[in-house]
Amino acid sequence: MSGPHDLFVRYTFGHPERAAAELRAVLPAYVVSEVDWASLRRESGSVVDPELRGTESDLLFIARLHSGHPVLLYVLLEHQSTVDPWMALRMLRYVVRQLERWRQEHPDSTVLPLIIPLVMYHGPEGTWTAPRRVEELFWLPEHDPERWRALVPRFEYLVDDLTAEREEALKARPGPPLARLAWLTLRYGRSSELALKLPEWAALFAQVQAGSQGAEQLIVVIRYLLLVGNEAAREATGRMLNSMLGQQRTEELMRGWGEELIEKGLQQGLERGMAQGLERGLAQGMLRGRAEDILRILAARGVHVHEEARQRILTCTDMATLERWFDKSLNATTLSAVLDDPAQ
Secondary structure (H helix, E strand, C coil): CCCHHHHHHHHHHCCHHHHHHHHHHHCCHHHHHHEEEEEEEEECCCCCCHHHCCCEEEEEEEEEECCCCEEEEEEEEECCCCCCCCHHHHHHHHHHHHHHHHHHHCCCCCCCCEEEEEEEECCCCCCCCCCCEHHHHCCCCCCCHHHHHCCCCCCECEEEEHHHCCHHHHHHCCCCHHHHHHHHHHHHCCCCCHHHHHHHHHHHHHHHHHCCCHHHHHHHHHHHHHHHCCHHHHHHHHHHHHHHHHHHHHHHHHHHCCCHHHHHHHHCCCCCCHHHHHHHHHHHHHHHHHHHHHHHHHHHCCCCCCHHHHHHHHCCCCHHHHHHHHHHHCCCCCCHHHHCCCCC
């Protein structure tokens, strides 16, 4: 099962509008100005090594430059508490995998698309210190090292090191309220400062709540805070939610998202085992939400979904499959084009 960091970050920045806010905050200005951000969309699939999926995940987006040429934007979400000194080599491997996939999907293309790799890091144990260029990993002869350096592979990735950002800078980043709240939450979520910071973010919490999907987004943030924060942070989270919504509304909202575990935990000091229950609840809620998104899109496109297929979608427990179906539903004219099964 995916961990709380993975679920929270994918929920937040898997959405093109919020992904654009992240990318625009980090990419060089000359890149930002050349991208047609209205064309940004998420691609399905992951190239992360299986043994590392508990500590990192990835998102791939595609957009077009104003020239019409495609650009791939590959984001690795690094959740480890320590910095991997070999990240440049790992990122090179992931980028090559993405390009190999591109070649398979575009066999007639004679060139590769531009791909820009980005690591998003929020480890609590210090700022990013790993080399960002793969050529820095090679041993070179002491005599005339630059001449030798020209012979090794050259590759560089970008880093959004949230641990190095000041709170004011994160608040000032352009983007939807949920994106700004997520940056702050990731920055301070595993630190001892979180309980003191939360009251200062009340206005931002209110902005998230006021949005069209405010209730859903607010609960996702609250769940994440309860999972990763210490006891003081969990108590501060409970106080904030009650002060924003009132006890009755908080109870209704929690109940609607299966959050009896949160209420019980807050009342009883967050008994042991609550975190696992919350993680399962968040995963199930995200699966259900994505399944319902697929059904709504198909209904809007006039695609009939019989009951057997409907239940297949609603009971699917693999997020990668749901994401693939979601991407296909955006342009689907038949149900079989979505479910990868002509019999359906």
